[in-house]
Amino acid sequence: MKRRTFLKASMGVAGVFSLGGLPESVFGGCGACEGDLPFEISLAQWSLNKRLFGRAEPKLDNLDFAATARKLGIGGLEYVNQFFMDKAEDKAYLREMNKRAADNGATNVLIMCDREGSLGDPDKARRIKAVENHYKWLEAAKFLGCHSIRVNAHSEGSYDEQLKLAADGLRRLAGAGKKYGLNVIVENHGGLSSNGKWLTGVIKTVDLSNCGTLPDFGNFREYDRYKGVEEMMPFAKGVSAKAGKFDANGDAVNTDFYRMMRIVRDAGYHGYVGIESGGPAGKEEEAILKTKALLEKIRKQQMRCKTIFNGKNLDGWTVVTGGDWTVEDGAIVGRKGAGWSRDKVKSGSWLRTNKQYSDFRLELQVCVMQGTNSGVFIRSAAENNPAFTGYEMQIYDAPGREPTTRGPGSLYDLVAPTKNMIRQAGQWNTITIIAKGAKITIEMNGERIVDTEQTRSMKGHIGVQAHDKNSVAKFRNIRVEEL
Secondary structure, rough: OOOOOOOOOOOOOOOOOOOOOOOOOOOOOOOOOOOOOOOOEEEHHHHHHHOOOOOOOOOOHHHHHHHHHHHOOEEEEEEHHHHHHOOOOOOHHHHHHHHHHHOOOOOOEEEEEOOOOOEEEHHHHHHHHHHHHHHHHHHHHHHHHOEEEOOOEEOOOOOHHHHHHHHHHHHHHHHHHHOOOOOEEEEEEHHHHHHHHHHHHEEEEEEEOOOEEOOOOOOOOOOOOHHHHHHHHHOOOOEEEOOOOOOOOOOOOOOOOOHHHHHHHHHOOEEEEEEEOOOOOOHHHHHHHHHHHHHHHHHHHHHOOOOOOOOOOOOOOEEEEEEEEEEOOOEEEOOOOOOOOOOOOOOOOOOEEEEEOOOOOEEEEEEOOOOEEEEEEEEEEEOOOOOHOOEEEEEEEOOOOOOOOOOOOOOOOOEEEOOOOOOOOOEEEEEEEEEOOOEEEEEOEEEEEEEEEOOOOOEEEEEEEEEOEEEEEEEEEEEEEEE
């Protein structure tokens, strides 16, 4: 399988930092691979914290982390400063860390920094001291060839006060990070940082390209974890895949990893996904391997699900009966549609794939503007009304309305959804449609809302609708896995 060359650090050379994971610039999304692999897998040292702290046998030294990760089949290394707290300025020690990584064919990814003070401390002097305490870790991260240091955004006070204080500390630290060519990234790690809206507000307030997020799947507490990750992903320069318990199928018990990794992929992220497992003493490696196997299974599924819209133009698609179709910000935009009725012979304005599909898994995201009527067609013929030659999943700006056979998420005029999951106008909706034989299922925003058997059409085009002059619909991340 042909892959793009992976850029790595020159291990053991002070001052050389890794370009591995930076797609267009040093301060980009840290995409480790933009070729055939949707993401790379790394290992957070915290997964082995009991052994590294000496609380479980066999004890593990920080210098042996690279070899341990490689033994587990993982090549990306995410360090935690607590395991070499007094070595940040010890170049001989850091040089040995680089050598161990190089000897094991591993890449140093980032350093997670704790216990250096609160970057959002209400006391300005303590806040600045906390910022300065992190400088040595910027130096160490550069020496090790990492792309980022992970920090915390702890503060005190009201919601708005903490936002302002955390943004001040992060802006100071990220400004220093720019001098090193490094990112400063914040994990949802308790307090208001586990509120996705608050944390993204902090990052927006900082407004520096090298200040971003490290979404952790498991640290949201009462905040909806899927919403939180979705909010954080536009700013993500790393991802932490936390899992502790697994069922008999190897799936994480507390988190739907397939849904999470779909959110990660839809955000355009192609970097490292770090394993942070929570296995009990003596079973840490077992938990790591289970998380790794789950991520690899998801990665294979993602690789089978091929992009059918390139985000740049309408190659591979055909306009039917007019409408204004453009590509804007990586999305198909349909406007000025006309000609739609319940006439089964007459077609209105739609855009269809050149290729026909029979059994498939279709992934896409849809955003409708206020008052918009639209739809997604499957197994439809090129002529006549695609809602009746095949099937239409109805998309309509009607959040909160009772489900009907013509409402959002329905198979138009056939099957009402169990729930109306459409979001407010202007927000993106994540949709999966699976058609296999007569069985058709629809998931919207994490909920299965249609599960039916239909035999009207077994093969045809996939399409999207421009309904009328007042409707504007956007479609992106359109992918198909043929089953």
